[in-house]
Amino acid sequence: MQHRSSRRLRAVVGAAAALALILTGCSGGESTFSYTPPEQVDAKLPKETVDQLQTAVQEAMTSAGASGAIVGVWVPWSGTWVEGIGTQGAGSDTKVTADMSFRVADVTRLMTCDVLYGMADAGEIELDAPVPKYVSGVADLKDVTLLDLCNGTAGIGSSEAAAKGYWLNTPGREWQPLQLASHGLGQARTEPHTTFRDSDAGYLLLGLALERASGMDAASLIEQYVTEPLGLENTSLPSSAPAEPKPSPALSGSYLPALQGGYNCTAPVDVTKMSSSAGFTDSGVTSTIEDLGRYVQAEAAQGLRGEKAEKKRFDAPLKVAADGASWFQATGGAYIVGSMVGQHGWTPGYATAAYSDPATGFTVAVTLNNSTSGSLIARDLAWELAAIASKVPAAEGQKAPEFALPFTAEQYKTEIAKSAVVCVAPPAK
Template identity: 25%
Template structure:
């Protein structure tokens, strides 16, 4: 297996609308070089007057169009199971499940199932960091070397550059020895310091701040910063400082391989032979602060809104978070553990066996959440991207996610 086969993919997402949403509610299974930073699409919590009128009422007719589009994506991608939710105040909601949660038993996907959320974890880690910024414990422009020894360019790389993917540090999940270690024993844990060893044997890729380059190494370091300044293990930091204040009940930062019950089985082709296998019991410790968490539909809906609107942060800190650096595609930008893609704010996640896409569109105060139990690419594209594109092409044609046709790198 080549290094590119083990990945926490570059795509990202987060967003969900809070509060009760107006009828009609449609639920149930369906059959069958550094560039200048720019502000995010909006101050997330303050949509432009009148723009939400462009979002359609989620009538049965619109639901039928969404059903047809999503069934088509299911057929084309071969995704075993999917959960899709869409909510907008005053416009209604759309919630559907497709396919199976377990290929062996044929059990259907249902809305209460847990999945691994991959890089969506980054939004929790960076939020925990920013809460420490608000408390004055750390500063975004502190060098990482103040907290963690032995980091290449550690006296120059700032916490801001780590959170914004502009450190230049090599992505450990692209290291061949790491890949060999993971493929040989995916159920065994890997310690954070071991992950850094895989990265630090490589030279820095570029000067700190010079450009955007997505690297899971950045988040491992931020996790260690949080442990150092709080004196608590990271899973406790995330639980007490983010999950509980956000009011989430189905979200966990695991300390082992077990998923919360009930859960969907996850399927991946990230194997030496390329054959798809059940990866449900693979230990996510290799992703740690970059991608180890698990959640469900309701929590991702709530978290997406909390994340995009900055409910847990001071307004000035949220404004810093939403200042984005171009990722190389017009209309896309990456902030501090968050993205803005065609106006949709959040972060997606992909880890062997699972993908999620929770995003929030401030203009319409709309939330979209996609959960899948596979990360297998379809013609080089993330399946969650294709689901998001199918939905937004219908409901927000002026804000189609992702609005381009990139080839997803099979990388960390």
């Protein structure tokens, strides 16, 4: 795979305005369809807007204890901003650049569901197939379907709390997916089909099911159904051998050791090199900001599916929380935030979020190189950036569409400050 050090999303989508990307179903060749990205103005966003965006990123980095971030904002009617900010670590002179790769965390869930829907559209698997048909040792999930695993409606718990210590302390450990999922499977269940429940175990099981149904490994499935059709040359699910994110150079990833009452902010632990098996088909994929932006833009518009696909993926979302905002919903491996579709999450060393509006192609993506605060700061930063950029005026000769978000930049600026890690001085020796 050849690495392109500076691939601008706007160059891709600008050229594609007149020429569609032809995406062909690879498994049998029966479904041929096309996706044309929206035309992107080939210009930078106004300096005033960029200054606001950069300030937001730097404030979020401080709150998260991150030394660096990579961010991309694509406003088709106005311009783009793609930037690496900060350095590779505290005291490091190596600046973060926009071409560095990183772990995309829970954005992987979207790709796993892409494979499920791609195989279903090709007639190779049934969305409503019971999980035990393809995964051994989970007979008690006979009433749970593969679609439930994708939608987060399987009723099973998450392995994160039980496995987090192992991930951080032994990043090179190679996990078996079912072994990792067992932590979530061991929790009390909720009724399937009815409510959304954030479950990494569900996506691990879905990956196993897809492997068994296809006879292919998960990395090859993601390549066939996602990265190859969209031309994402810098995106992949790496092998389980411990390694830095690919391609090189990689953004360094770290976390802060916990101390009573907070964290030791003076001694970040580097976990750049780790096994992708800790995330597998839940959070194991690595990418670059340009690829991530292009992917989530196509994903929101369902560019990987034929127009005649019977089962619509994002049409029936459920509220993320019963007492939460009505505009924050989930289905199909995605979160639906107002009109935007995307994902956010963390994996050791990184917190990543990416969202796009399917009607306009408006897209934001960001990663922070410290996972101490979990996914909330990255999520809130993506939403803050979206709120700022959504107000940008149209470039000369362009017309801004009617596009609004159900929140303000100030709202999530405040939330980020509330989520800031608390630094505690280590005890004197």
